[in-house]
Structure formats: C-alpha cells, structure tokens
Amino acid sequence: MKLSLKGKNLTYDQLPSNSNKLSFYYLENRFKRVKNIKNFNNDILVTLGLIANDKYTIAAELLSDENSMNSSGIDIVRFGKSISQFLERKTIKNESLLKQLDETLHFFEKNYPKIEVVEGFNRVKKSPIPFEAFREALANAIVHRDYSINSLIKISMYDNRVEIVSPGGLPEGLCDLRDYLSIPRNIIVAQIFFMLGIIEKFGTGIKRIRDAYKSHFLKPKFDIKENMIRVVLPNMLFDDSNMLPEIRIMNLIEMQLEIRRIDVEKKLNVNKSKAIELLKKLVDKNLITTKGNGRNQVYVIND
Structure with a gap:
C-alpha cells in the first residue's frame, strides 16, 4: 500500500472509497457556519x-456522516486512582471526523473543568490541562494518523495527565516530528481542517502545544515509535505534595516519559544524595530502569 501510494504520488485519503452513497450534513453545516457557503453541492465536493473521477475518495468517507471505516474512531478512557479503575469509557465511531473531534472535546471539558485558584489577591479560573493544547494535539492526531492501520486513536485520561496515541509513526524518510506535521499524511483532510480553522499553518502544532505550557515546570512530551506517536499533556494543577516521594517520582516519569536525577531534586526539593537514594529504591524494586550513562543518564518506567 505505502509503495503504491508513493509511486502514484498520492496520500491515503486521496484513494477512491468503496462507498457510493454518502451524506455530509455535519460537514455542510460547519462550512456554512465558518465559510458562509450557501450551496454545498457536488461541485464543492x-x-x-472529496470526489475525484466521479468517485468518493477515502477523505469523503472519513468526513461523511456515516464514516464506516473500521480504522476511524477514538477510544477514550477516564481512569481513577489506578490504571485498573475505569471511571468512564467512550468509543466514538461511525461519525464524521469533525463530529469525532467535537464529541471528544466535550468529553475532555467535562473531565477537566476549570478550577478556581488564588493568584495574589485574586481568584481566577484555570484549566488543569490547557484546552488549546489538547485541542491541537487531538486535531493533529486525527489529521496525521495512518488510516491504513486498523486501530483507533486512544486517549487515556488520568488525574495527572492526558495521553493521546495515534496509529502510525513517522512516514518513511522523515526523522523529525515537525517535518511530519508540515507534510500531512492525509492531505485532503488536513486542507479541510485548515480551511475550517481547526488547525493552523502546517508544522506549527507542536509549538502551540508547547507554548501552552511555557510558564510551567512540567512540559508536554512527544514519544515517537515505529507504529505510533504519543503525546503526553501534564495536569498543571495536579498536587501530589502529600504523596510518598516514590509515588511522586513515578508520577513525574509517567508525565515526562523520562527524567534525570536533577528533575527529582527540583520536583521534590531534595538534595542530590536524597534523589539518588530515592531513584535507587525504585530501580531495586524493578519499577524503573536507567538508560545512558553519566550526564546522559535518564530514568524510565520499566516495561
């Protein structure tokens, strides 16, 4: 499939769909609202x-109201205090990508409502996880994922973070996530999301996600594997100060994917020897392991 696409200079969503009867009410309403298009007809498609050579494209299937593609969908789980505790699960399938986006954003806002915090002499409402960062990460997952892989986008919601995992690693020949976002894997879907103002200029998504955390100690992380890309968005208001030091370190690694000794010193406000002692305990318990040596040494969760 990938060699075939490369030879034809096509993206996956430009291929013809097997469907011959599709409706686009959700897409039509969005275009009418955002672009003030009055007559949403076949010429527009x-x-x-969305139509090429008198056939619907896969992009049309993905953006249709029916969207029967098995690989298209979002599986969301809201966890409790542990990974074995499911508070709520929602699977969104057989809907336009636009509706999948809207429903997931609604689920996110329900689970991470704004919290009133004191800043100086004022009370202000703040989002635990920046809405704009989640929206950007979600939109990019929908636009750039590999729809030839029969797997859903997976979103895991925890007290201290959100993880978004999209199927498909970097396309062949690319080695940087910024290149990946600037060269859309699904060009038609990407262009429509751009036209509707859902994503901005290609390749700027990572910067906007990072900018949402620029004043915070914890930063979003991007984990790139052969068949998936994971984005981790920390909860900026999560307070684990009353937890055991070992649990706080595990929380930190889960959010940052990997940490250095100095990260433990800063997070727990301890000296070098205490940080080493705490990390050694977790290594001895086989909960975490080390990668690299000397200044390059980092600690990761032990798989």
Missing part, C-alpha cells in the same frame, strides 16, 4: 477533493 469536487473542489474539496
């Missing part, structure tokens, strides 16, 4: 790339 051709212009958008």
Whole structure:
C-alpha cells in the first residue's frame, strides 16, 4: 500500500472509497457556519477533493456522516486512582471526523473543568490541562494518523495527565516530528481542517502545544515509535505534595516519559544524595530502569 501510494504520488485519503452513497450534513453545516457557503453541492465536493473521477475518495468517507471505516474512531478512557479503575469509557465511531473531534472535546471539558485558584489577591479560573493544547494535539492526531492501520486513536485520561496515541509513526524518510506535521499524511483532510480553522499553518502544532505550557515546570512530551506517536499533556494543577516521594517520582516519569536525577531534586526539593537514594529504591524494586550513562543518564518506567 505505502509503495503504491508513493509511486502514484498520492496520500491515503486521496484513494477512491468503496462507498457510493454518502451524506455530509455535519460537514455542510460547519462550512456554512465558518465559510458562509450557501450551496454545498457536488461541485464543492469536487473542489474539496472529496470526489475525484466521479468517485468518493477515502477523505469523503472519513468526513461523511456515516464514516464506516473500521480504522476511524477514538477510544477514550477516564481512569481513577489506578490504571485498573475505569471511571468512564467512550468509543466514538461511525461519525464524521469533525463530529469525532467535537464529541471528544466535550468529553475532555467535562473531565477537566476549570478550577478556581488564588493568584495574589485574586481568584481566577484555570484549566488543569490547557484546552488549546489538547485541542491541537487531538486535531493533529486525527489529521496525521495512518488510516491504513486498523486501530483507533486512544486517549487515556488520568488525574495527572492526558495521553493521546495515534496509529502510525513517522512516514518513511522523515526523522523529525515537525517535518511530519508540515507534510500531512492525509492531505485532503488536513486542507479541510485548515480551511475550517481547526488547525493552523502546517508544522506549527507542536509549538502551540508547547507554548501552552511555557510558564510551567512540567512540559508536554512527544514519544515517537515505529507504529505510533504519543503525546503526553501534564495536569498543571495536579498536587501530589502529600504523596510518598516514590509515588511522586513515578508520577513525574509517567508525565515526562523520562527524567534525570536533577528533575527529582527540583520536583521534590531534595538534595542530590536524597534523589539518588530515592531513584535507587525504585530501580531495586524493578519499577524503573536507567538508560545512558553519566550526564546522559535518564530514568524510565520499566516495561
């Protein structure tokens, strides 16, 4: 499939769909609201790339109201205090990518409502996880994932973080996530999301996610594997100060994917020898392991 696409200079969503009867009410309403298009007809669908050579494209299937593609969907789990405790689960399938986006954003806002905090002499409402960072990470997962892989986007919601895992690693020949976001894997879907103002200029998504955390100690992380890309968004208001030091270190690694000794010193406000002692305990318990040596040494969760 990938060699075939490369030879034809096509992206996956430009291929013809097997469907011959699709409706686009959700897409039509969004275009009417955002772009003030009055007559959403077949000429518009051709212009958008949803019809080519008198056939619907896979992009049309993905953006249709029916969207029967098995690989298209979002599986969301809200965990409790442990990974074995499911508070709520929602699987969104057989809907337009636009509706999948909207429903997931609603689920996110329900689970991470704004919290009133004191800043100086004022009370202000703050989002535990920046909404704009989650929206950007979600939109990029929908636009850039590999739809030839029969797997859903997976979103795991914890007290201290959110993880978004999208199927498909970096396309062949790319070695940087910024390159990946600037060269869309699904060009038609990406262009429509861009036209509707859901994503901005290609390749700027990572910067916007990072900018949402620029004033915070914890930063978003991007984990790239052969068949998936994971984005971790920390909860900026999560307070684990009353937890055991070992648990706080494990929480930190889960959010940052890997940490250095100095990260423990800063987070727990301890000296070098205490940080080493705490990390050694976790290594001895086989909960974490080390990678690298000397200044390059980091600690990761032991798989």
